Amino acid sequence: MKRTALKIAYIGTHFHGFQRQPNLRTVEEELIYHLRKLDYIDDLKASRFRIAGRTDAGVHSLGNVISFQSEKEVRVNQINNSLPDDIQIIAWAPVRFGFKPRYADMRWYRYILFEDDLDIDLLRKTAEVFKGTHNFTNFTKRKQKTTRRTIEDVVISQPIIDENERNKNNDFAHLNKTYNPIFVDIYGESFLWNMVRKMIRVLLDVNYGKLTIEDLERLLNPKEGEPRAYIKVVEPENLILMDIEYDGIKFRYDDYACERFRRYLADNLFNFQKTYSTTESMLKSLYDLTE
Template identity: 70%
Template sequence: MKRTALKIGYIGTNFHGFQRQPDLRTVEEELIYHLRKLNYIDDLKKSRFRIAGRTDAGVHSLGNVISFQSEKEVQVNEINNSLPDDIQILAKAPVRFGFKPRYAEMRQYRYILFRQDLDLEKLDEVAEIFKGTHNFTNFTKRFQKTTTRTIADIKITEGNLNDYHKKEFPNLHDTISPIFIDIYGESFLWNMVRKMVRVFVDVAIGKMSLEMVEELLNPGENDPRVNIKVLDPDYLILMDIIYDGIKFVYDDYACERFKRNLVDSLDNLQRKYAIRESMIKSLEDLRK
């Protein structure tokens, strides 16, 4: 019996998060259903089915990880042929019997902002404050045993999606260039990344000072928790999860297949954009 880890890509839009929930479509439920259907697993306890993280409803992934043991040799594309298009296996790796995907060396989350009113220098300054080990009790909804976490790095870059749009969809007008906020750490609290990015935005638009960020990360023992409103999950991607000594092998066909699915979804969005743009222009013409 072999134990295998799989790296999962999914478009979170039509999922109610990763974790199984009664009568709701989730990533975990889809994976378990199809792994059972293909006779990779039967009893979850016996197969030691484990997951790396529970992303919220609407959050996307290129690197979430599951692991299980099976008598059957794992065939990535056999599983993908059974899975729906918005969830696919991208890579696999053999792992030891005691491997637990929850305990990773590093996780990378990316939040994408589409705003023109952000002071990029302020974003960099906030990033420097967040780096290192802090008490993130103000950056989660749940009370947990420990809220101390370490941010290994934060990278802020200006993206440019316009070239791709112009190539694939020549009728689409220029869009706002996105800002990528990539956050690296061993582990994160529930809602932590989206609350962090809310603070990035508030500082970058002048709504919050850098001193206030310092205070949020160093609350007093008796200080009440601060309610930081989370940003939308739709713009958050779990980019990757890295483990010491484990090298995932990406399946070229699986990656190209998932890429085509993403391109097809862009085509649908382009059509929706064109319809709405036409209606907006028609409304303007009708009022003349």
């Protein structure tokens, strides 16, 4: 009997999160159903089925991890042929019997910002405060036994925008702002529930003057007995679990599986572009009709 870890990519749009829930479509439920269907696992306890983490409804992934043991040789593309297109296995690794994907060395999350008037220098200055070990009790949805977490790094970057593309539709400059995203990449060993999305909210609140950096420092160092602060989470749709790393484990990416998921993403993008073009045409025509 061999134990295998699988790296899972999925678009979270049509899932009610990762964790199994009665009568709802979830990533975990789909994985278990198809692994059972293909006779890789039967009883979850006997197969020691484990997951690295639970993403919320709407959150995407390029690197969540599950593991299980099976008498059957794992064939990534056989499983992918059974799975729906919006969830695919892109890499695998043989692991020791006692491997638990929950205990990772590093998790990497990316949140993509599209808001107007973001001061990238201020965002970077604010992000520096998050680095290191802090008490993140104010940054989780529920009370947990241990709320101290270590943020290894927060990297804020902005893709270079082609000025020719930017100026193509000057009549719709207000729409073009959405094509100037800022990436917030957050690295840490583990995260609390909603922690990343609350961190992003505070980054934005400091940017817009709703909070100060001193306020953030107080949120990260709450006094004993102090009631937890309320921090509203940002939308889940812009969050991607990019990768999870483990000491001594090197995942083997399957070229065919990765290309298959790339084609799925490209098809989705093309459909979005068609919808955008149709909407843009209607908008422009409405301006023309009223001139």
